Amino acid sequence: MSAVIENHHEDHHHGPAKGLSRWLYTTNHKDIGTLYLWFSFAMFLIGGAMAMVIRAELFQPGMQIIEPEFYNQMITLHGLIMIFGGVMPAFVGLANWLVPMMIGAPDMALPRMNNLSFWILPFAFFILLSSLFMEGGAPNFGWTFYAPLSTTYAPPSVTFFIFSVHIMGASSIMGAINIVVTIMNMRAPGVGLMKMPLFVWSWLITAYLLIAVMPVLAGAVTMMLMDIHFGTSFFNAAGGGDPVLFQHIFWFFGHPEVYIMILPAFGIVSHIIETFSRKQLFGYASMVWAMLSIAILSFVVWAHHMFTVGLPLAAELFFMWATMLIAVPTGVKVFNWIATMFRGSITFETPMLFAIAFVVLFTMGGFSGLMLAITPADFQYHDTYFVVAHFHYVLVPGAIFSIMAAVYYWIPKWTGNMYDERLGKLHFWLSFIGVNVTFFPQHFIGLAGMPRRVPDYALQFADWNMVSSVGAFLFGLSQVFFLFIVIKTVMGGKKATDQVWEGARGLEWTVASPAPYHTFTTPPKID
């Protein structure tokens, strides 16, 4: 490590390059973190605009705004863009900004690969979005791209979709490798594994999950490519293949993937609750073990997405119990957060509001997940709006609220300016009301039997769909407001102190605000 430190010492006084080349050629973890965060914000707004189209069509029964074919393209792209373009790059961006500062490292271990892993992403999404203008339209088979919908019956643009998934996968794998190498080898002396901040722990585990499952996803889309163009029959029953096999391979990737999108959120929320409760986090070690157990269990529960494909009874029982087991470590985490807040001197700044909303609403999403884990109940709920409500509760007020909380919490460190607390709180309440008005009624219409992925529906679902659409428009608009708040904070505002928050602990709060271009070129002293 000494070699790295000395190298950086020599160019200590170099600031960032000027102009566009700064961003194109940068190997600085803070610049790349910023790029990731802005990119994910752009994708969040594009995916959000698609959600608005979906909710506008569902505002009333009947077809009024768009064609059913286009509706299918919207739900597919909305899912893909929010997952691979919104949530994942946002977490990678946060990791880039925060992990080196939290462990007292001067930068990421593989800075050039870091640059590459970001800059291939815009191309992946350019390819994916350009399929909207191709003959036959964009992918229309849902974000889970089940064969044979995505093979035999796919539009010609599916090949572009496959290529873009390959690029996204390569980007994620490179980002994950970089994070693991950084965390395992570049911690300042004194930062032992069990002394690492929880966000670092959460990302270490997430990165291992990414390295394990993104190649499997790449394998799945490669098999699709071969079935479509090279005459193989991986998923083609006529040639001895099996469409159910696709679902097994997809969900072997897909279930760890959903924890990839929530583990970093656990890390973020732990920091914020600790800071604003002005107490040390309750049960640090159990938090680490809980995340590890969740990660390991995530590999043996995939078939709970497939209860209705005709699994044998033994498999249905196994996957039901294994899935329910995940509630145990998750419960440990929720109780630890509550115990941290218990008798703390809590203040309710915007990041804390988002973090508390995360704990409450994510837990609700967890409970609907438990309901879905019950095999016989799932036969009723499968492919209804209840599932839509479930995964939006864990992803929107779960993953996305944690990202917003992180932005409010660390933006003073990034920009040196405090955000406007009044506007931040307004944004929180608009989002909180919006998200619940949007997704809570979807539980009702799902239980009443409305199937997901339909552009039109029976009359009895009309009222709650309208409520849901109104909530979605409110939520969508409040994110444009969020963009305004972020830009306002970047442009100026009350100057932040170095510690920023009274209760904040951790190495990132020991450097100046805004964080200098190079930090910890000599490792910090840890007591």
Added chain:
Amino acid sequence: MNEGAKKTLKRLLVAVPLMFAFGFALVPLYDVFCEVTGINGKVFQSKDVEKLVIEDGRPIGLQFISTNNENMPWVFTPSEEVMTISTGKYYTATFYVKNTTNKKMTAQAVPSVAPSNAASHLKKLECFCFEQQVLMPGEEALLPVKLLVSNELPKNIKNIILSYTIFDITEYEDDSLANNEMNHENMNNHGGQH
């Protein structure tokens, strides 16, 4: 980069292609798993069927279902929809097919057994599903399946459904599907059974 970092990097770079390969390994693993456990209703050829032949078997209802996959235009129906059979005895059932089009077509039938835990006890000695069917325009045929239900069939199963879905594979003919591993294996076994 220091030595430790290089080591970590190398390990992770090995892990990525390994997991990519694992994704593909899931394909044969899946088939092996289905064969061993007999789940998924997949029917595989089994050897040593002779010793399953018994005189005093119990009666089982055997129902045949035929399905045409999407645009498959052929007529495809079982000659008898239901048979009452006895475990441990050979039976032959037939399916009627007719190519109703004016072009030469190739078809492949894919079998499935319900309930799935009966699949491993339904032994097929000959089956049209082990081969591709080529019919000239307007040609018709009776396709045989020779089978035996083992007496080891769980006692609670009184009825078995054997269903076939027929696929139009004319456009795939001669390339990949002809070399399909599963078909090959089955055809070899098929020869050995005579």
